[in-house]
Amino acid sequence: MVTVRGLSVSFGGRTVLEDIDLxxxxxxxxxxxxxxxxxxxxLVKSVLGLVKPSAGSIRLRPGLTxxxxxxxxxxxxxxxxxxxRFLTLWxxxxxxxxxxVLDEVGAAHVIDDAVQTLSGGxxxxxxxxxxxxxxxxxLVLDEPVQAVDVHGQIELFNLIAEIRRTRGCGVLLVSHDLHLVMARTDTVVCVNRHICCSGHPEDVSRHPEYLAMFGRHAEALAVYQHSHDHHHDCGGAVVTLPSAPQPLPDAQAREHPARHHHHG
Incomplete structure (x- = not known):
């Protein structure tokens, strides 16, 4: 339904995304x-047509909603x-x-409530x-579980998976971490300006890089296991390593041919 090839985006001479395939x-x-x-x-805003790419192409299936x-x-x-009123403005x-639709998402009870009084979930x-x-x-969902407690996150991710099953729609989901959504994900794309790696999610584990990023909170989160063969310095620049780790088998992940990993 969505095909992105060689996408790059720059703002004011600064590269935000480079050579993205999705x-x-x-x-x-x-x-x-x-x-x-x-x-x-x-990247999401580029797919939606809200940000103009500097290079590359984005193709949506004709008639896609x-x-x-x-x-x-x-x-x-x-x-x-x-x-x-909020849901009928557009x-x-x-x-x-x-x-x-409110019943489908478990929110029928708030139909007459003021939007400002709603809880995060x-x-x-x-x-x-x-x-x-x-x-x-x-469905394009940008950080759908922010301001929601862990129990609410589980419920929302289960709801998204159920909507995908019953409606048959595709889902492009954005998260700044892995959380419990990984158990409901078909494909993971790790992005840090470019695509670091992509593939199928793995079982919950204690990946060293993930622990370094999220500390003690990472133990409660489901993890996509992957190997990076590059790192970024604090400014985001790629730092080349003398040798690269072995990629996962094709059945588990698709590694991109970069020779660097993430740092800091």
Whole structure:
């Protein structure tokens, strides 16, 4: 449904993304992971047509409908905006369809509540409902579990997997870490300006690089095991290593031919 080839994006002479290849198929969940500032949201915005690439191509299947769940929503606290009104601002929605989609995401009970009074988990479900109202072929979800506790994260990831199953839509999911979503992901793409590696998610483990990034909190998170053969210095520049680790078998991962790994 989505094919990205050789994508590069620069802002003011600074390269944010370089030579990105990405595909998302029907019914597939693809997760972009990487540290803050790695370019994940820029990649998503490029796919959505909100950011113009400096090089490369983005091809969407003709007639493709995209449901987008943004990373943040800011609503003026004094604005009288109920969930019902919020979900019908952009298009006319019948009462039955509105009730059905809110029930699907587990948020039927907040339909007449003010958006500003919702908990983090309730707001994320309402944003997901808004994306589903487009009857999408592909869902693009940017950090869908922020401001949600661990129990709520598990429920949201299970909900996303169920929506993929029942609707048959593809999912492009962005996360700054791995979290429990990895158990529901078909393909993982590790991004830090370029693609470091990509492949199938692995079982929960204690990967040294992941522990270095997330410390003691990493023990509670599911991990995609992968080998990096390069690193980045604190400024993001690639640092070449004298030798590269052996790649995982093809059945487990697809390694990119870079000779560097991530540092700091």
């Amino acid at each position: 595909t998302v198929g029907a019914g597939e969940i693809v997760t972009l992971i990487g540290p803050n500032g790695a370019g994940k949201t820029t 995209v449901g987008y769940m943004p990373q943040r929503l800011q609503v003026e606290r004094t604005l009288p905006l109920t969930v019902r 298009r006319k929605v019948g009462r039955a369809e509105l009730s059905q 309730e707001l994320q479900r309402v944003l997901l409902a808004r994306a589903l109202l487009r009857r999408p072929d592909i």
